[in-house]
Amino acid sequence: MTHRLTVIGTGYLGATHAACMADLGFEVLGLDVDERRIERLAAGDLPFYEPGLETVLKRNLENGRLRFTTSYEEVAEFGDVHFVCVGTPQKAGEYAADLTYVDEAVGTLAPLLHRSCLVVGKSTVPVGTAARLAERINRLAPADGDAVLAWNPEFLREGFAVQDTMRPDRIVVGVPGDGGAADRAEKILREVYAPMLAAGTPFIVADYPTSELVKVSANAFLATKISFINAMAEVCEAAGADVTKLSEALSHDDRIGGRFLGPGLGFGGGCLPKDIRAFMARAGELGADQALTFLREVDEINIRRRIRMVDLARLLLGGSFIGRTVGVLGAAFKPESDDVRDSPALDVAATIRGQGGKVTVYDPKAMGNARRAQPTLDFGESALDAARDAHVVLLLTEWAEFRDMDPHALAEVVAERNIVDGRNALDPDRWRAAGWNYRALGRPHPGLR
Numbered sequence: 167m168t169h170r171l172t173v174i175g176t177g178y179l180g181a182t183h184a185a186c187m188a189d190l191g192f193e194v195l196g197l198d199v200d201e202r203r204i205e206r207l208a209a210g211d212l213p214f215y216e217p218g219l220e221t222v223l224k225r226n227l228e229n230g231r232l233r234f235t236t237s238y239e240e241v242a243e244f245g246d247v248h249f250v251c252v253g254t255p256q257k258a259g260e261y262a263a264d265l266t267y268v269d270e271a272v273g274t275l276a277p278l279l280h281r282s283c284l285v286v287g288k289s290t291v292p293v294g295t296a297a298r299l300a301e302r303i304n305r306l307a308p309a310d311g312d313a314v315l316a317w318n319p320e321f322l323r324e325g326f327a328v329q330d331t332m333r334p335d336r337i338v339v340g341v342p343g344d345g346g347a348a349d350r351a352e353k354i355l356r357e358v359y360a361p362m363l364a365a366g367t368p369f370i371v372a373d374y375p376t377s378e379l380v381k382v383s384a385n386a387f388l389a390t391k392i393s394f395i396n397a398m399a400e401v402c403e404a405a406g407a408d409v410t411k412l413s414e415a416l417s418h419d420d421r422i423g424g425r426f427l428g429p430g431l432g433f434g435g436g437c438l439p440k441d442i443r444a445f446m447a448r449a450g451e452l453g454a455d456q457a458l459t460f461l462r463e464v465d466e467i468n469i470r471r472r473i474r475m476v477d478l479a480r481l482l483l484g485g486s487f488i489g490r491t492v493g494v495l496g497a498a499f500k501p502e503s504d505d506v507r508d509s510p511a512l513d514v515a516a517t518i519r520g521q522g523g524k525v526t527v528y529d530p531k532a533m534g535n536a537r538r539a540q541p542t543l544d545f546g547e548s549a550l551d552a553a554r555d556a557h558v559v560l561l562l563t564e565w566a567e568f569r570d571m572d573p574h575a576l577a578e579v580v581a582e583r584n585i586v587d588g589r590n591a592l593d594p595d596r597w598r599a600a601g602w603n604y605r606a607l608g609r610p611h612p613g614l615r
């Protein structure tokens with residue numbers, strides 16, 4: 167049976183899901199309430215940077231399998247399966263997730279569902295949301311309809327979104343308690359993801375709350391791993407040890423593994439920081455807050471890295487940023503992304519600016535977003551441009567073009583050869599040999615504690 171799919175919400179997750187599902191051969195209709203975004207997507211113009219995605223988008227617009235709309239009526243009429251991919255940002259001034267967009271999407275769609283269909287939540291939500299939405303769909307759906315809700319969390323990483331969607335590590339499906347509805351939801355999703363299942367991808371069927379928790383606990387684990395190694399970096403700094411060697415040695419233990427054990431400026435982005443905070447808030451509502459108090463520590467260790475970075479830069483400048491020039495390499499929260507949401511790099515740049523430094527930032531892809539987020543910073547056209555006349559250069563996002571920089575070429579343009587490697591991305595020996603005062607987070611400095 168071929169299903170017609172719709173994707174509601176066309177951010178990083180929804181746009182990728184829509185384009186990739188069309189690439190699998192489905193007819194897909196993407197919806198967003200943002201008309202400008204829909205116009206751009208329909209013209210094959212991806213509104214954000216994601217390697218490889220624009221090609222998939224264009225290919226499926228051309229072959230006619232992928233279309234976009236702003237009309238919920240059209241979506242309800244068209245789709246057999248509706249994927250809800252809208253954002254769940256952190257509430258202003260609170261830890262909890264803001265569910266306005268999810269509630270709006272489901273609330274608008276449900277009364278229009280006059281036929282048999284599956285609604286599939288993919289957004290990251292606090293545990294208990296799926297059960298609440300299922301009830302809401304039942305209440306709002308017209309008598310001639312037959313809509314079932316499933317929960318299918320998404321684990322894609324920005325920068326690898328196409329690859330992670332086409333070849334996921336696992337597919338998790340949360341189904342309702344009612345056996346008939348559960349079987350129908352599972353059957354349809356097995357059909358939708360058939361190519362992935364044929365390739366051996368594990369398919370895990372669970373109840374709603376378990377499926378919701380898989381997503382947030384995965385992110386909590388990843389954040390914990392990063393903060394663990396960054397806590398070790400703090401100890402290394404105090405003890406004169408090298409956290410990069412420590413991390414390498416730990417990684418050879420299969421039980422630990424090397425991924426997400428990269429010490430540096432810590433995690434940012436639209437997911438890990440807000441997801442662990444929303445998780446703590448939800449656990450509190452459920453009376454299980456004690457179980458997650460360690461996540462507060464994970465968050466604090468993460469924020470302390472940013473403070474340490476600013477302190478180290480200030481120290482190198484003799485104790486003040488006033489009248490000093492700082493070159494910042496990187497604004498995105500990680501390489502291969504133009505996303506600056508909760509970006510450690512931009513946070514450090516803005517803090518130094520706030521403390522009186524003249525800060526010039528360069529990022530290969532995130533300049534537009536960085537300018538909009540931090541208009542008081544200066545922006546350079548290239549790494550060399552950002553570093554011109556700098557008293558200290560800070561590497562804050564480990565783009566390949568920064569890793570490969572020639573220390574001699576950079577030395578030509580700066581006022582003083584001070585560099586702080588916030589991502590442990592450079593070879594200290596190479597930079598020191600070129601006359602640089604190289605400093606890094608969690609690594610010893612010759613002759614200095």
Ligand code: UDX
Binds near residue numbers: 392426433438
């Ligand atoms: C994350 C999850 O990985 C993904 O499964 C989920 O669906 C969404 O959240 P993403 O936000 O795209 O994905 O970024 P990720 O690659 O996880 O990196 C998060 C942050 O951690 C980045 O700021 C990165 O620089 C930092 N990081 C990552 C480290 O500081 N050290 C590491 O070793 C790895």
